[in-house]
Amino acid sequence: MKFQISNFKFQKLTAAWAIPALFLFTVFCGCSKKSVPTKPTNVENSRMRIVSMAPNLTEILFGLGLDEEIAGVTKYSTYPPQAQEKTCVGTFWQPDVEAVLALGPTLMVNLWFDQQAALVSRMERIGCETLTLRIENIDQLYQAIVEIGKAVNKQPQAQLMVERLQGKQSEIIARYAGREKPKVLWVIQRYPFRVAGRDTFVNELIEMAGGVNAIGPTLTQYPPINTEEVIGSLPDVIIEPVMDAEQFEEQKKSAEEFYHRYAIVPAVRNGKIHIIDGDLVSRLGPRLDEAAELVAGCLWQE
Numbered sequence: 001m002k003f004q005i006s007n008f009k010f011q012k013l014t015a016a017w018a019i020p021a022l023f024l025f026t027v028f029c030g031c032s033k034k035s036v037p038t039k040p041t042n043v044e045n046s047r048m049r050i051v052s053m054a055p056n057l058t059e060i061l062f063g064l065g066l067d068e069e070i071a072g073v074t075k076y077s078t079y080p081p082q083a084q085e086k087t088c089v090g091t092f093w094q095p096d097v098e099a100v101l102a103l104g105p106t107l108m109v110n111l112w113f114d115q116q117a118a119l120v121s122r123m124e125r126i127g128c129e130t131l132t133l134r135i136e137n138i139d140q141l142y143q144a145i146v147e148i149g150k151a152v153n154k155q156p157q158a159q160l161m162v163e164r165l166q167g168k169q170s171e172i173i174a175r176y177a178g179r180e181k182p183k184v185l186w187v188i189q190r191y192p193f194r195v196a197g198r199d200t201f202v203n204e205l206i207e208m209a210g211g212v213n214a215i216g217p218t219l220t221q222y223p224p225i226n227t228e229e230v231i232g233s234l235p236d237v238i239i240e241p242v243m244d245a246e247q248f249e250e251q252k253k254s255a256e257e258f259y260h261r262y263a264i265v266p267a268v269r270n271g272k273i274h275i276i277d278g279d280l281v282s283r284l285g286p287r288l289d290e291a292a293e294l295v296a297g298c299l300w301q302e
Contacts, residue, residue: 048152051100053110053119054092056135056285058083060145061109063161063286064154071103078279079287095119107131109148135284138204142166145286161286168289169208172296176210182299183214185235185267190258192224201284209296211237230262238267239298241278251275274298 051072052058058077061070072087074095087103090096093115100108100119108123110116112134120130131151133144142162149158184206186196196202197218206213214235215225225233238259242251252275259268267273276298281291 048107049103049105050152051089051103051105051108052077053089053095053108053116055079055083056283057109057111057133057148059283059285059287060148060161061152064149064152064157066152066154069152071105072100092116097122101126107151109133109151111135137201138169138208138284138288141284141288165286165288168292172208172210172292176296176300179210181210181212182236183234184211184299185214185230185233185238187238187240188222190240193226193230194222194224197221197223202281205281205292205295208292209299211295211299227261231264233265235265235267236270236272237299238265238273239295240273240275241281242275243278243282245279248275248277272298272301 048066048069049071050061050066050069052061052070053074055074055077058070058073059079062080062083067082070083070086072089073083075088075091077083077086087099088096089099089103092111095116097119100123105123105128107129108120109131110120110133112132116132120132123130129151131147133147135141135144142165145158145162146155149155149161186202186206188194188196195215196213197215197220198213199218200221203213214233215223240251240255242248255273255275259265259273262268276294280287280294283291
Protein backbone atom coordinates (compact mmCIF):
# COMPACT_ATOMS: atom_id res chain seq x y z
CA MET A 1 0.00 0.00 0.00
CA LYS A 2 1.49 3.35 -1.03
CA PHE A 3 0.59 6.54 0.76
CA GLN A 4 0.89 9.96 -0.86
CA ILE A 5 2.69 12.46 1.34
CA SER A 6 2.79 16.16 0.63
CA ASN A 7 6.26 17.66 0.35
CA PHE A 8 5.07 21.10 1.42
CA LYS A 9 7.61 22.63 3.79
CA PHE A 10 6.34 22.30 7.33
CA GLN A 11 6.31 25.33 9.60
CA LYS A 12 7.00 24.55 13.25
CA LEU A 13 3.92 24.49 15.46
CA THR A 14 3.04 22.94 18.77
CA ALA A 15 0.34 20.57 19.89
CA ALA A 16 -1.72 23.50 21.09
CA TRP A 17 -2.86 23.89 17.49
CA ALA A 18 -4.28 20.39 17.55
CA ILE A 19 -7.76 19.49 18.78
CA PRO A 20 -9.73 21.23 20.19
CA ALA A 21 -7.99 24.47 19.15
CA LEU A 22 -8.25 23.57 15.47
CA PHE A 23 -12.04 23.28 15.73
CA LEU A 24 -12.50 26.84 16.89
CA PHE A 25 -9.62 28.65 15.23
CA THR A 26 -10.73 27.83 11.71
CA VAL A 27 -14.16 29.26 12.50
CA PHE A 28 -13.74 32.95 13.29
CA CYS A 29 -14.42 36.25 11.39
CA GLY A 30 -17.09 38.00 9.39
CA CYS A 31 -18.86 40.40 11.68
CA SER A 32 -16.64 43.14 13.00
CA LYS A 33 -16.71 45.76 15.71
CA LYS A 34 -14.40 48.73 15.74
CA SER A 35 -13.91 50.79 18.87
CA VAL A 36 -13.23 54.50 18.97
CA PRO A 37 -10.30 55.60 21.16
CA THR A 38 -11.34 57.76 24.07
CA LYS A 39 -7.88 59.25 24.63
CA PRO A 40 -4.49 59.29 22.92
CA THR A 41 -2.37 56.18 23.22
CA ASN A 42 0.91 56.75 25.04
CA VAL A 43 3.52 56.00 22.37
CA GLU A 44 6.77 57.74 21.50
CA ASN A 45 6.12 58.25 17.79
CA SER A 46 3.25 58.56 15.36
CA ARG A 47 3.82 55.20 13.63
CA MET A 48 0.96 52.78 14.08
CA ARG A 49 1.73 50.00 16.56
CA ILE A 50 -0.38 46.92 15.94
CA VAL A 51 -0.88 43.84 18.09
CA SER A 52 -2.29 40.77 16.36
CA MET A 53 -4.19 38.34 18.55
CA ALA A 54 -4.29 35.27 16.27
CA PRO A 55 -1.94 33.66 13.72
CA ASN A 56 -4.24 34.09 10.73
CA LEU A 57 -4.67 37.78 11.56
CA THR A 58 -0.89 38.04 11.72
CA GLU A 59 -0.64 36.58 8.21
CA ILE A 60 -3.15 39.10 6.88
CA LEU A 61 -1.33 42.03 8.48
CA PHE A 62 2.02 40.94 7.08
CA GLY A 63 0.38 40.34 3.72
CA LEU A 64 -0.74 43.98 3.70
CA GLY A 65 2.87 45.11 4.09
CA LEU A 66 2.74 46.08 7.76
CA ASP A 67 6.01 44.46 8.78
CA GLU A 68 7.28 47.56 10.61
CA GLU A 69 3.97 48.43 12.24
CA ILE A 70 3.35 45.02 13.83
CA ALA A 71 4.55 45.24 17.42
CA GLY A 72 3.29 41.96 18.85
CA VAL A 73 1.77 38.64 17.84
CA THR A 74 0.41 35.59 19.58
CA LYS A 75 2.31 32.37 20.01
CA TYR A 76 2.21 29.99 17.01
CA SER A 77 2.34 32.89 14.58
CA THR A 78 4.84 31.04 12.43
CA TYR A 79 4.17 32.58 9.04
CA PRO A 80 5.76 34.54 7.54
CA PRO A 81 9.05 33.65 9.28
CA GLN A 82 9.63 37.24 10.41
CA ALA A 83 6.48 36.98 12.54
CA GLN A 84 8.50 34.86 14.95
CA GLU A 85 10.78 37.84 15.57
CA LYS A 86 7.93 39.92 17.00
CA THR A 87 7.13 40.18 20.71
CA CYS A 88 4.92 37.32 21.89
CA VAL A 89 1.76 38.36 23.74
CA GLY A 90 0.60 34.92 24.85
CA THR A 91 -1.76 32.64 22.96
CA PHE A 92 -5.06 33.64 21.44
CA TRP A 93 -6.70 31.44 24.09
CA GLN A 94 -4.72 32.99 26.95
CA PRO A 95 -3.49 36.46 26.01
CA ASP A 96 -0.81 38.04 28.17
CA VAL A 97 -2.45 41.33 29.13
CA GLU A 98 0.70 42.86 30.59
CA ALA A 99 2.71 42.01 27.47
CA VAL A 100 0.10 43.70 25.30
CA LEU A 101 0.02 46.81 27.50
CA ALA A 102 3.81 47.05 27.54
CA LEU A 103 3.88 47.42 23.76
CA GLY A 104 1.75 50.58 23.88
CA PRO A 105 -0.32 49.53 20.85
CA THR A 106 -2.45 51.96 18.88
CA LEU A 107 -4.49 49.13 17.35
CA MET A 108 -5.28 45.61 18.50
CA VAL A 109 -6.76 43.21 15.94
CA ASN A 110 -8.44 40.26 17.62
CA LEU A 111 -10.92 37.43 17.27
CA TRP A 112 -14.43 37.48 18.63
CA PHE A 113 -14.62 35.01 21.48
CA ASP A 114 -14.78 35.11 25.25
CA GLN A 115 -11.10 34.55 25.94
CA GLN A 116 -10.25 37.89 24.33
CA ALA A 117 -13.30 39.92 25.36
CA ALA A 118 -11.82 41.07 28.68
CA LEU A 119 -8.63 42.20 26.96
CA VAL A 120 -10.60 44.14 24.37
CA SER A 121 -12.53 45.95 27.09
CA ARG A 122 -9.35 46.85 28.94
CA MET A 123 -7.59 48.13 25.82
CA GLU A 124 -10.57 50.28 24.88
CA ARG A 125 -10.56 51.86 28.36
CA ILE A 126 -6.98 53.04 27.91
CA GLY A 127 -7.73 54.48 24.48
CA CYS A 128 -6.35 51.74 22.21
CA GLU A 129 -8.37 51.19 19.07
CA THR A 130 -9.58 47.60 18.63
CA LEU A 131 -10.89 45.69 15.64
CA THR A 132 -12.80 42.52 16.49
CA LEU A 133 -13.38 39.97 13.73
CA ARG A 134 -14.96 36.57 13.31
CA ILE A 135 -13.79 34.20 10.56
CA GLU A 136 -16.14 31.32 9.88
CA ASN A 137 -16.03 30.86 6.11
CA ILE A 138 -14.26 32.03 2.98
CA ASP A 139 -16.59 34.94 2.19
CA GLN A 140 -16.14 36.22 5.72
CA LEU A 141 -12.37 35.97 5.31
CA TYR A 142 -12.61 38.34 2.35
CA GLN A 143 -14.74 40.70 4.41
CA ALA A 144 -12.22 40.58 7.26
CA ILE A 145 -9.35 41.46 4.94
CA VAL A 146 -11.27 44.50 3.73
CA GLU A 147 -12.09 45.54 7.32
CA ILE A 148 -8.43 45.26 8.34
CA GLY A 149 -7.38 47.20 5.25
CA LYS A 150 -9.65 50.08 6.24
CA ALA A 151 -8.39 50.08 9.83
CA VAL A 152 -4.73 50.28 8.80
CA ASN A 153 -5.09 52.54 5.74
CA LYS A 154 -4.21 49.74 3.34
CA GLN A 155 -7.44 49.58 1.36
CA PRO A 156 -5.78 49.12 -2.08
CA GLN A 157 -3.54 46.33 -0.80
CA ALA A 158 -6.48 44.64 0.90
CA GLN A 159 -8.55 44.80 -2.27
CA LEU A 160 -5.69 43.29 -4.28
CA MET A 161 -5.36 40.48 -1.74
CA VAL A 162 -9.07 39.70 -1.93
CA GLU A 163 -9.06 39.84 -5.72
CA ARG A 164 -6.09 37.48 -5.86
CA LEU A 165 -7.77 34.95 -3.60
CA GLN A 166 -11.13 35.23 -5.34
CA GLY A 167 -9.44 34.84 -8.71
CA LYS A 168 -7.65 31.70 -7.59
CA GLN A 169 -10.86 30.35 -6.08
CA SER A 170 -12.70 30.82 -9.38
CA GLU A 171 -9.80 29.32 -11.33
CA ILE A 172 -9.67 26.17 -9.23
CA ILE A 173 -13.44 25.70 -9.26
CA ALA A 174 -13.51 26.06 -13.06
CA ARG A 175 -10.57 23.68 -13.48
CA TYR A 176 -12.42 20.74 -11.95
CA ALA A 177 -15.99 21.60 -12.93
CA GLY A 178 -17.84 18.81 -14.69
CA ARG A 179 -15.69 16.01 -13.31
CA GLU A 180 -16.98 13.22 -11.11
CA LYS A 181 -16.41 14.45 -7.58
CA PRO A 182 -14.19 12.24 -5.38
CA LYS A 183 -15.50 11.63 -1.85
CA VAL A 184 -13.12 13.08 0.71
CA LEU A 185 -12.77 12.10 4.36
CA TRP A 186 -10.96 14.86 6.24
CA VAL A 187 -9.49 13.39 9.42
CA ILE A 188 -9.04 15.78 12.33
CA GLN A 189 -7.69 13.22 14.77
CA ARG A 190 -7.32 9.46 15.08
CA TYR A 191 -8.09 8.86 18.76
CA PRO A 192 -11.02 9.13 18.95
CA PHE A 193 -11.55 9.15 15.22
CA ARG A 194 -12.89 12.59 14.37
CA VAL A 195 -13.59 14.22 11.01
CA ALA A 196 -14.61 17.55 9.49
CA GLY A 197 -18.31 17.84 8.78
CA ARG A 198 -20.06 19.90 6.14
CA ASP A 199 -20.70 23.04 8.17
CA THR A 200 -17.01 23.96 8.16
CA PHE A 201 -14.41 25.95 6.29
CA VAL A 202 -12.77 22.60 5.50
CA ASN A 203 -15.87 21.56 3.57
CA GLU A 204 -15.58 24.72 1.47
CA LEU A 205 -11.96 23.86 0.75
CA ILE A 206 -12.90 20.33 -0.34
CA GLU A 207 -15.63 21.61 -2.64
CA MET A 208 -13.42 24.32 -4.09
CA ALA A 209 -10.90 21.64 -5.02
CA GLY A 210 -13.55 19.64 -6.85
CA GLY A 211 -14.44 17.08 -4.19
CA VAL A 212 -17.39 16.31 -1.95
CA ASN A 213 -17.33 15.61 1.76
CA ALA A 214 -17.74 11.88 2.40
CA ILE A 215 -19.60 12.70 5.61
CA GLY A 216 -23.26 13.71 5.39
CA PRO A 217 -25.03 16.23 7.62
CA THR A 218 -23.94 16.07 11.26
CA LEU A 219 -25.02 17.68 14.53
CA THR A 220 -21.54 19.05 15.21
CA GLN A 221 -18.93 20.58 12.96
CA TYR A 222 -16.23 18.04 13.79
CA PRO A 223 -18.01 14.84 14.81
CA PRO A 224 -16.43 11.66 16.15
CA ILE A 225 -17.32 8.66 13.98
CA ASN A 226 -16.96 4.91 14.49
CA THR A 227 -15.45 2.24 12.27
CA GLU A 228 -18.75 1.39 10.63
CA GLU A 229 -19.31 5.04 9.71
CA VAL A 230 -15.82 5.36 8.27
CA ILE A 231 -16.35 2.29 6.09
CA GLY A 232 -19.89 3.34 5.19
CA SER A 233 -18.72 6.74 3.97
CA LEU A 234 -16.62 4.99 1.28
CA PRO A 235 -14.16 7.86 0.77
CA ASP A 236 -12.07 7.93 -2.39
CA VAL A 237 -9.49 10.15 -0.70
CA ILE A 238 -8.44 10.54 2.92
CA ILE A 239 -6.73 13.75 3.99
CA GLU A 240 -5.14 14.06 7.41
CA PRO A 241 -3.58 17.41 8.32
CA VAL A 242 -0.92 17.37 11.02
CA MET A 243 -0.54 20.54 13.05
CA ASP A 244 2.61 19.66 14.99
CA ALA A 245 5.78 19.56 12.87
CA GLU A 246 7.42 17.25 15.39
CA GLN A 247 4.65 14.69 14.91
CA PHE A 248 4.54 14.93 11.13
CA GLU A 249 7.05 12.19 10.34
CA GLU A 250 5.53 9.91 12.97
CA GLN A 251 2.06 10.37 11.48
CA LYS A 252 3.39 9.44 8.07
CA LYS A 253 5.14 6.34 9.39
CA SER A 254 2.11 5.13 11.33
CA ALA A 255 -0.45 5.85 8.59
CA GLU A 256 -0.28 2.47 6.87
CA GLU A 257 -0.69 0.54 10.12
CA PHE A 258 -3.52 2.76 11.36
CA TYR A 259 -5.59 2.78 8.16
CA HIS A 260 -5.09 -0.92 7.49
CA ARG A 261 -8.20 -1.58 9.60
CA TYR A 262 -10.20 0.23 6.91
CA ALA A 263 -8.78 -1.82 4.04
CA ILE A 264 -12.19 -2.11 2.38
CA VAL A 265 -12.36 1.69 1.94
CA PRO A 266 -11.46 2.80 -1.63
CA ALA A 267 -9.01 5.45 -0.40
CA VAL A 268 -7.09 2.86 1.60
CA ARG A 269 -7.33 0.16 -1.04
CA ASN A 270 -5.98 2.54 -3.70
CA GLY A 271 -3.35 4.20 -1.53
CA LYS A 272 -4.95 7.64 -1.65
CA ILE A 273 -4.16 8.74 1.88
CA HIS A 274 -2.48 12.11 2.24
CA ILE A 275 -0.74 13.34 5.38
CA ILE A 276 -0.36 17.08 4.86
CA ASP A 277 0.74 20.29 6.53
CA GLY A 278 -2.05 21.45 8.81
CA ASP A 279 -0.39 24.84 9.24
CA LEU A 280 -1.32 25.69 5.67
CA VAL A 281 -4.78 24.15 5.27
CA SER A 282 -6.25 24.87 8.69
CA ARG A 283 -5.82 28.64 8.81
CA LEU A 284 -8.31 30.90 7.12
CA GLY A 285 -5.93 33.52 5.83
CA PRO A 286 -4.11 34.92 2.81
CA ARG A 287 -2.60 31.53 1.95
CA LEU A 288 -6.04 30.17 1.09
CA ASP A 289 -4.96 29.84 -2.54
CA GLU A 290 -2.00 27.66 -1.59
CA ALA A 291 -4.19 25.55 0.68
CA ALA A 292 -6.72 24.98 -2.12
CA GLU A 293 -3.96 23.95 -4.54
CA LEU A 294 -2.56 21.51 -1.99
CA VAL A 295 -5.98 19.92 -1.42
CA ALA A 296 -6.65 19.78 -5.17
CA GLY A 297 -3.32 18.01 -5.60
CA CYS A 298 -4.43 15.38 -3.11
CA LEU A 299 -7.72 14.82 -4.93
CA TRP A 300 -6.49 14.77 -8.51
CA GLN A 301 -2.73 14.07 -8.29
CA GLU A 302 -2.07 16.04 -11.46
